[in-house]
Amino acid sequence: MTNTPTLEDVAARAGVSTATVSRCLNAPEKVIEPTRARVMAAVEALGYAPNFSARALAAKRTQTIGAVIPTMENAIFAEGLQAFQERLGEAGYMLLVASSSYDPAREAEAIRALVARGAEGLLLIGHDRDPAVIEFLATQSVPALVAWAHDAARPSIGFDNRAAMAALAARALDLGHRRIGVISAPRAGNDRARARVEGVRAAAGAAGLNPDDIPVIEAPYGIEAGGEAFDRLMETAAPSLVICGNDVLAAGALKRARDWRLSVPRDVSITGFDGIELSRLVTPALTTVHVPHRAMGVAAAEALMAACAGEGELASLCLKTEISDGETLAPPR
Amino acid sequence: MTNTPTLEDVAARAGVSTATVSRCLNAPEKVIEPTRARVMAAVEALGYAPNFSARALAAKRTQTIGAVIPTMENAIFAEGLQAFQERLGEAGYMLLVASSSYDPAREAEAIRALVARGAEGLLLIGHDRDPAVIEFLATQSVPALVAWAHDAARPSIGFDNRAAMAALAARALDLGHRRIGVISAPRAGNDRARARVEGVRAAAGAAGLNPDDIPVIEAPYGIEAGGEAFDRLMETAAPSLVICGNDVLAAGALKRARDWRLSVPRDVSITGFDGIELSRLVTPALTTVHVPHRAMGVAAAEALMAACAGEGELASLCLKTEISDGETLAPPR
DNA sequence: AATAGCAATGTAAGCGCTTACACAGCATCA
DNA sequence: TGATGCTGTGTAAGCGCTTACATTGCTATT
Numbered sequence: 001m002t003n004t005p006t007l008e009d010v011a012a013r014a015g016v017s018t019a020t021v022s023r024c025l026n027a028p029e030k031v032i033e034p035t036r037a038r039v040m041a042a043v044e045a046l047g048y049a050p051n052f053s054a055r056a057l058a059a060k061r062t063q064t065i066g067a068v069i070p071t072m073e074n075a076i077f078a079e080g081l082q083a084f085q086e087r088l089g090e091a092g093y094m095l096l097v098a099s100s101s102y103d104p105a106r107e108a109e110a111i112r113a114l115v116a117r118g119a120e121g122l123l124l125i126g127h128d129r130d131p132a133v134i135e136f137l138a139t140q141s142v143p144a145l146v147a148w149a150h151d152a153a154r155p156s157i158g159f160d161n162r163a164a165m166a167a168l169a170a171r172a173l174d175l176g177h178r179r180i181g182v183i184s185a186p187r188a189g190n191d192r193a194r195a196r197v198e199g200v201r202a203a204a205g206a207a208g209l210n211p212d213d214i215p216v217i218e219a220p221y222g223i224e225a226g227g228e229a230f231d232r233l234m235e236t237a238a239p240s241l242v243i244c245g246n247d248v249l250a251a252g253a254l255k256r257a258r259d260w261r262l263s264v265p266r267d268v269s270i271t272g273f274d275g276i277e278l279s280r281l282v283t284p285a286l287t288t289v290h291v292p293h294r295a296m297g298v299a300a301a302e303a304l305m306a307a308c309a310g311e312g313e314l315a316s317l318c319l320k321t322e323i324s325d326g327e328t329l330a331p332p333r
Numbered sequence: 334m335t336n337t338p339t340l341e342d343v344a345a346r347a348g349v350s351t352a353t354v355s356r357c358l359n360a361p362e363k364v365i366e367p368t369r370a371r372v373m374a375a376v377e378a379l380g381y382a383p384n385f386s387a388r389a390l391a392a393k394r395t396q397t398i399g400a401v402i403p404t405m406e407n408a409i410f411a412e413g414l415q416a417f418q419e420r421l422g423e424a425g426y427m428l429l430v431a432s433s434s435y436d437p438a439r440e441a442e443a444i445r446a447l448v449a450r451g452a453e454g455l456l457l458i459g460h461d462r463d464p465a466v467i468e469f470l471a472t473q474s475v476p477a478l479v480a481w482a483h484d485a486a487r488p489s490i491g492f493d494n495r496a497a498m499a500a501l502a503a504r505a506l507d508l509g510h511r512r513i514g515v516i517s518a519p520r521a522g523n524d525r526a527r528a529r530v531e532g533v534r535a536a537a538g539a540a541g542l543n544p545d546d547i548p549v550i551e552a553p554y555g556i557e558a559g560g561e562a563f564d565r566l567m568e569t570a571a572p573s574l575v576i577c578g579n580d581v582l583a584a585g586a587l588k589r590a591r592d593w594r595l596s597v598p599r600d601v602s603i604t605g606f607d608g609i610e611l612s613r614l615v616t617p618a619l620t621t622v623h624v625p626h627r628a629m630g631v632a633a634a635e636a637l638m639a640a641c642a643g644e645g646e647l648a649s650l651c652l653k654t655e656i657s658d659g660e661t662l663a664p665p666r
Numbered sequence: 667a668a669t670a671g672c673a674a675t676g677t678a679a680g681c682g683c684t685t686a687c688a689c690a691g692c693a694t695c696a
Numbered sequence: 697t698g699a700t701g702c703t704g705t706g707t708a709a710g711c712g713c714t715t716a717c718a719t720t721g722c723t724a725t726t
Contacts, residue, residue, distance in 0.1 A: 004473055006712055017676045022714060032674060047472045052449040053386040053395075054712035057681045062386075073415040075408055082406040085432060094446055097430045099418060113427055116385040139380040140337055223610055251614050258616070277556055281584050283591070283616040339682055350706045355684060365704060387682035390711045 005046040014042040025050065056118050065304055066096040066114030067123040068107055074221055075276045076246060077125065080147065083297030084123065091305055102221075104189055108133050115142055121304040127151055128191045143307040143314050147300050148291075149192050155314035157300045161192045164289045164321040165199030165243075166206075168271055171323060172241050173207040175331040177269065180204065181239035182216040183229040183249050196245050196273060215239075219249055226252020227259075234260060240268060240332035247272035247279045250286050254328065265330035275324045284327035292319050338379040347375040358383060389451050398637055399429040399447030400456040401440055407554055408609045409579060410458065413480065416630030417456065424638055435554075437522055441466050448475050454637040460484055461524045476640035476647050480633050481624075482525050488647035490633045494525045497622045497654040498532030498576075501604055504656060505574050506540040508664040510602065513537065514572035515549040516562040516582050529578050529606060548572075552582055559585020560592075567593060573601060573665035580605035580612045583619050587661065598663035608657045617660035625652050 011018045016039060023030045024039040031039070042048075056062045065088055069077045085095045096114055100107035107124075111133055114122060122137065122144040137144050146156035172180075182200055185193040201211035215237045219229035226249035233242060244250035250272030254264060262268050264284060272279050275290030299317055307314045344351045349372060356363045357372040364372070375381075389395045398421055402410045418428045429447055433440035440457075444466055447455060455470065455477040470477050479489035505513075515533055518526040534544035548570045552562035559582035566575060577583035583605030587597060595601050597617060605612050608623030632650055640647045 007714095008712080018713080019677080019715075020675060023675090026714080030674080035674080047469060049445055049449050049469075049473065051390070051451075051712050053389040053451055054681090055714075056386040057384070057390055057683085058712075058714040060681075060714090071415065072405070072418070073408075073411050075411075078406050078408075078411070082404065082432070085405070086434075094431070094450075098427070099415070101419075112382055116382050117427075118384075118386055136380055136382070140382065223614060255614060278611065278614065281556060281588060281611065281615055340684095341682080351683080352685075352707080353705060356705090359684080363704075368704080384682050387711090388684075390713085391682075391684040393684095393711075 005048045009046055010042045010048050014039045062118035062120055063092055064094045064096055064119050065121045066119030068098050068100055068110045069125055070100055070102045072099050076274050080293035080297040083294040084301045087298045087301035115140055120308040123147055123300055126191050128189045145300055145304050145314050147296055150318045152316050155316055157296055157317045159319045159321045161195035162199040165196040166203040168289050168323055169200045169203035177241040177332050179239040180214050180241045181233040181237050182243050184216055184218050184245040186218045193245050200243050223252040227256035230256040242270045244272050247274045247276050247288055251278055251282050254282055265328050269329045271329055287326040287329035288324050289321050290324035291321050338381045342379055343375045343381050347372045395451035395453055397427045397429055397452050398454045399452030401431050401433055401443045402458055403433055403435045405432050409607055413626035413630040416627040417634045420631045420634035448473055453641040456480055456633055459524050461522045478633055478637050478647050480629055483651045485649050488649055490629055490650045492652045492654045494528035495532040498529040499536040501622050501656055502533045502536035510574040510665050512572040513547050513574045514566040514570050515576050517549055517551050517578040519551045526578050533576055554581055556585035560589035563589040575603045577605050580607045580609050580621055584611055584615050587615055598661050602662045604662055620659035620662035621657050622654050623657040624654050
């Protein structure tokens with residue numbers, strides 16, 4: 001086990017001081033050509049790689065931004081996160097990702113871990129969060145931006161989950177649906193899930209239905225869970241329209257509808273939310289709400305980098321969503 | 334902007350030395366109860382969070398493992414990576430993820446970045462890699478483990494891509510298919526894609542076909558690309574069986590088959606590879622090769638942690654795959 | 667020719683933590 | 697009672713970098 005070469009090793013080999021080597025690496029224009037060549041040769045020869053921890057400690061900058069997402073397993077965050085990462089990468093920032101498995105305690109732990117690791121800014125999903133965590137971030141003065149949700153009062157880049165879902169529900173109600181069922185992700189600790197259900201309720205109310213009559217089944221993420229929720233809904237309420245809180249649940253419901261030998265959308269309509277690739281792959285393609293994942297990721301990256309550079313505060317941005325027409329929504333029989 | 338509290342601040346407030354505070358945090362049993370309580374109270378009161386960089390620098394341990402995957406956007410790596418991360422988390426390790434967008438230069442850059450950030454071990458995908466990178470890892474003595482592929486000679490935990498695909502192709506050939514087309518991910522720099530195509534060729538040869546007659550269309554990841562490749566294949570070769578290098582491409586081909594008004598598997602059979610959730614969601618469900626993603630992730634995590642702890646060298650492990658029966662493979666008409 | 671001004675480099679003081687070693691206080695044992 | 701061993705803490709030396717400031721040797725300017 002050879003000892004990893006340090007700045008000092010490089011300096012010794014190039015016959016210069018450590019300061020010069022450091023400058024060669026961080027501000028090459030401050031070092032005259034022949035010296036630089038000598039240093040670079042030494043760097044190459046030794047296979048030197050700067051120690052990030054030491055650099056971070058000395059310079060107090062890490063060029064790192066962290067993100068805590070509920071899960072990696074689910075395509076819902078993948079596209080936006082990829083765009084977020086690409087934008088950060090272009091600007092020389094690095095992304096640290098952690099996942100919380102939808103568990104607030106784990107999220108808090110991940111946030112602490114990322115901050116301790118030098119994350120200068122944080123991307124978080126949704127607003128539901130222990131105030132202690134918010135306070136921690138404040139005392140550490142780490143800018144945190146929430147994505148996939150919108151709230152004018154708190155820094156966030158996302159969309160209006162409630163309004164978007166209400167628009168979709170209104171469209172369905174216009175077609176004449178009156179028996180509606182909802183399959184939602186667990187609402188505890190998930191403001192987006194709550195807002196979406198609220199959106200359905202609001203639209204129903206506006207259409208003259210009693211929002212409290214609408215059955216809501218909660219199902220954890222996953223195709224299978226969506227299918228089981230569909231079973232329960234059909235057994236009890238037999239709605240003509242099943243509104244799902246996300247595309248994954250909708251895909252599960254759609255699959256299960258086939259098992260019930262129900263034709264979609266003739267016998268039952270099913271809608272999703274998120275507009276991930278999956279929604280266009282299932283047969284029939286899902287009618288869903290298209291979310292601007294990439295735009296959100298890019299905007300979040302730029303906002304966070306600006307905040308880290310001290311260029312002003314984090315603001316809120318509400319992006320537009322639109323109904324993505326598929327083939328799973330039609331008038332009731 | 335309050336200055337983040339340091340160990341020294343905590344020590345001052347608790348009326349002890351910094352060493353004692355450090356011990357409280359890292360080896361509580363070495364500190365007597367009343368002292369510890371005082372220290373912990375100070376930690377709490379100040380909202381102290383240890384500085385990871387300083388700790389890493391002083392202790393020369395980071396409890397961090399890095400992973401470089403081709404893309405986050407694609408479900409193919411998500412499940413295995415999630416399992417990898419969960420296993421690491423249980424053992425108190427943290428995961429740093431970077432993505433390379435299937436670009437060797439970016440992968441090399443990401444590897445350097447992760448090592449500089451203190452990754453004690455690395456999870457990499459596939460064996461194709463610039464020798465300079467391998468050498469870099471060796472000089473830094475960072476154990477690197479390859480996943481999603483297998484090679485007895487180099488540390489890897491995965492499966493035999495060639496044999497797995499050959500088994501699937503053999504099954505199809507047994508059904509009587511003779512006009513075969515392949516849609517593969519780009520093979521340059523991707524040993525897994527190459528091995529899978531080789532598998533098809535080997536099976537074809539064994540069945541008395543000329544492997545060189547089998548058309549292979551390369552398509553980048555993505556549903557759309559899979560569809561376009563399907564177009565080209567049908568226009569030129571009109572095979573009775575389309576073997577796809579992964580489920581995403583297969584899903585794209587399946588979708589496009591519908592546009593061609595071809596019934597699958599009556600008019601054309603289509604197979605995938607990977608066995609991700611998507612394969613069971615599309616209609617009809619894909620016949621594919623099921624890969625033990627979670628087992629692979631867990632095994633990789635354990636192997637890397639053992640190597641980091643100095644408990645022996647990294648070994649290779651070849652996991653079993655199996656054909657996952659769907660409804661897209663049937664005898665030719 | 668003396669002076670200022672600048673560019674290239676060196677010197678050395680930390681950044682916040684861990685940990686080997688030193689030390690003090692106390693119980694234990696001959 | 698004095699030597700012996702613990703145990704709980706403190707002291708201080710780094711870990712590998714960055715960077716303010718000092719130094720040196722030039723070229724311009726007067």
